Amino acid sequence: MAAPREQHETPKAEGIAGRSRSSGVEVACPSDPAAPAPLCPHGPTLLFVKVSQGKEESRKFYACSACRDRKDCNFFQWEDEKLSEARLAAREAQNQRCRPPFSRAQCVERYLKFIELPLPKRKFCQRCQQLLLPDDWEKHGEHPVVGDISVLQLRRPSELLYPLENKKTNAQYLFADRSCRFLVNLLSSLGFRRVLCVGTPRLHELIRLTASGDETSNMKSLLLDIDFRYSQFYAEDSFCHYNMFNHHFFDGKAALEVCRAFLQEDKGEGVIMVTDPPFGGLVEPLAVTFKKLIAMWKEGQSQDDSHKELPIFWIFPYFFEPRICQFFPSFRMLDYQVDYANHALYKHGKAGRKQSPVRIFTNIPPSKIVLPTEEGYRFCPLCQRYVSLENQHCEYCNACTSKDGRKWNHCLLCKKCVKPSWVHCTICSHCALPDHSCEGPKDGCFICGELGHKRSTCPNISTSKRPNKAVRKQKQRKSSKMKTETTAGQSMNHAAVTRRMKRRERAHQYLCS
Template sequence: MAEARSELPGSAALALLGPAPGAPCCPHGPALLFVKTSQGKEDGRRFYACSACRDRKDCNFFQWEDEKVSETRLAAREEYNRSHQPFFTHRQNVDRYKNFVLLPLSKRRFCQECQQLLLPAEWKKHSDHQFLCDITTAQLKSPSQLLYPLENKKTNAQYLFADRSCQFLLNLLIDLGFRRVLSVGTPRLHEMIQSKASQEEEFNVRSLLLDIDFRYSQFYTEDEFCHYNMFNHHFFGGEAACETCRKFLCEENGERVIMVTDPPFGGLVEALASSFKKLMAMWRETEKEEMPMFWIFPYFFESRILDFFPSFSMMDYQVDYDNHALYKHGKTGRRQSPVRIFTNLTPSMIVLPEEEGYRFCTVCQRYVSSGNQHCEICNSCTSKDGRRWKHCALCKKCVKPSWFHCNNCNCCTLQKHSCEKTDTGCFVCGKAGHKRSACPSLSRSRAKCIFHFILISMLLFLLYRPDKKKGQKIRKRIKMGICKRLAMKHAIFSKRKVKNKKKRT
């Protein structure tokens, strides 16, 4: 995997080195290897961190690469990882589902707190929990509507496709001739395919869901769902689950296959790209071409995705979600959904609905949004966000309509911005060469604050110490001192009053 850097505040930079052989594991599978480098230093110290969680609050796994871990700590880590695994295995969940569907409607219950289908023998354990009753077959066929969506932006981020987008994607896949869909983190699309396949005899599209949310194992068999971490290409079910995926991709029955993925938008693009290439490599064991793919992601990640997949192009179609306040189709300006489809298919093949305002550009040979006007200078439909962009002669490219060219920055940006080339001084002392956090004056003022805090603490301790007699003496001295100061101030004030009266007379 190619090294990818992301700048951190200050002089440090964080680089993702990717999966490493023999990497330690956390509950989310093998950790990823990172390196933190400081300015002026070529080599930084390497460390392992959780692949799925970028926030230490979600998973606090951390280990230096050269750190020697004791046997006791390794045993404790294994026990911790084991304790954080699901209570039931996938096979047990499949058996439980078979027993659940045989129950009469009045005995079908779903625990909302545990997010679990309940059999009658388990009701007593969940008696103080909230649960849904009379679970219908239609609800079982739509688990994404039954389960609470996990909305951690950096880990799960289950923003589920709206019916409009889901139906469009499915119709597009059928029109393009795909009959097998590898659904990586797209449960709503998977369940729509599964539901149609069970209801319509002529419907011949199949789907395999790869997802980190193990709750879906309650509703799908091992041939329909694999517990999978897309950040480190880890199959929690081991080699058997990996073989299920390989078999699904490499079936030689003439059916075309495509991968559709909708990763968490806060995830590392580098890690995702590495996993997707490994899934593509499974398919390429029997094929010579690049595996067709739809990567659904915000348009502002375009350059990062093209770094890893140069053959991809971005479509103008706005993907919207049911449970996201902003990512909705039909809104205007900056409130439009920024989520797009990146694909390695020929752009002219992706037909977008004209009734929603999309049109075909004969020059670009692709469908674009109504506001995306063709620029004669750039010779392209340049808008990314659905609005009409304007061409800047100085930047030699089209920019957002709200941007203006800044002579200091020598580029187009927002009108109210901080110029990069303006040598602004420190907010504390006004001097250049350092920031507020590193200001010497700030450190001196902090030292004064600490000194005053200690002094006040000592006084309070002396005032309210257990020794009553000494405490009373100290209080009397302090009171006498305060009285003396007040008397002196009063005398000075009185003298000034007398002088002022004499001057007036």
């Protein structure tokens, strides 16, 4: 018998984990920090609050930390809601049903048996995304199955598995080979021996391939990823099923200790964390998780090393720079443009953008990071860092100011560099697009001019939109009226012509008779 679905009065806004501040939903602090959060199939949920016109609603609610669309995970619970034993049991049963088909130990055991099979018996079910042992063949007889799985394919599971490209849930876009090799070479040149790959499966693969093919390479990697399918290809010390939005290890304390040992090996020396979160994820829960990983790393540090920071590469779009630096002030954004192999826009070529918006944020000094000159980067001696070719040094700002790879222009009135498509508006007293709406001053709301809020949370936004709506409705009515009159006029003209033709025929018959 299927468990009953829980029905609640839910806020209209959906896509909880991917909301920005302007969307009306923010992460909230629980009333009782010691109380555990309720669980959904993706681990502990997060507490959210809906924001309306800059004010928080009094009632908070729990929702999934990983899924942005409630169609993918419909968990919802008010913070002050009391659930019956029956509903709690039904929820637990639902969580159990959503678990992977095999435990972590079973996956490792199956993999060891799989690699011992001769090549013709190594099969992979494309529908179930599962390595098949001979005992499984009958169950998957009508499924599309690939045979002759080689050792190289097993070492590159991201090419064997279908990417989970649902933008609202997984957004599993994989590094292009160019960007992936750049990262591996950069990490090696910086002297790192261990890489904690948080949501970067392709980087994890290439590090392991490089280590197996190069005896001089001593770089190791541990992958933390929410995609449980990777459990089929790696041992416990190489992969942990993990949710980066709530710092949840699905395999419990054993997996947590694997991560802890990896970070604290050699007293924490020679390790770096590289993370590539889904771009729709909220920055705040990600920052909380990364700080927990940093704290785990610091547990192995001595008191003399308490000032040190865990080196981090956080790969994210450049327009998130203010939010990331808000939580990690020591981070700086590099000019290197990260590309993805299976993304329609964030890749090189005719189908992609000329400039990828994805960048690397890091607490490693930019002066230590060498970007490839053959890919269009140069060293600025004044900034002491590598920048894109079109990112020219501004003598007024005394910096290479471009964020998107294009040459920016300095505005003497704004006293800063702006995008090349922007012009200075004397009405708004700041630079903006030429066709922007001049509705307010620079530092306030574009609608009412107040300084305490922005346009998205203006209490007068509804009244300001009414004239536009009224004009649109008036135009629609006028257009409909004109169409009606035109259609009626056409019908009347057609009837008049018909009557004249009949009169002429009768007159002709009379004259001929």
